[in-house]
Amino acid sequence: KNQVEQSPQSLIILEGKNCTLQCNYTVSPFSNLRWYKQDTGRGPVSLTIMTFSENTKSNGRYTATLDADTKQSSLHITASQLSDSASYICVVTNQAGTALIFGKGTTLSVSS
């Protein structure tokens, strides 16, 4: 069964610190992997999208990495800000393009 597992479920860090969120998937083969940020009470917004041949993709202070061999992706946030407090969702598209498989997300809280 195609699954996307994210860890940790929740995370609290101090403003200015770095953090890394993990995404493990069993979708194989796959077309692309995406990371979304969802602020409380809002819809998810895309951060990065990577095809199976890409290893890393950056968007400002957000850097996503992908290891297709181990079926793992990570999202690294550098110099966190209060506005980074949100849920981060990993999504994998299967190769056939018939399904988007969502992880349940990691809730990040950045405190001052």
Added chain:
Amino acid sequence: DAGVIQSPRHEVTEMGQEVTLRCKPISGHDYLFWYRQTMMRGLELLIYFNNNVPIDDSGMPEDRFSAKMPNASFSTLKIQPSEPRDSAVYFCASSLPWTSGLTGELFFGEGSRLTVL
């Protein structure tokens, strides 16, 4: 573009009542998706349309749920009769062909928070 527009943003209703959620996708996007989000299950795909035609409705939980897309700029998700377990946030999203890398990016609306008492 104003993005994906959903209404209402909040709906509180009593069990047994009919609920209709509405969505206007981004102009030019030929894919439209309805998702349900709960704390326990995360985001779940209910149904998606391509060029106004329902392609996959296997996520629709039961016959009480129905969705229509009468034209390229409007879709509805209807629950009749509603039950307390339907309480969730319902998201609409639209995209160009969604296997096309960046061009297949999903754009979500702000969601409709449904509470069934």
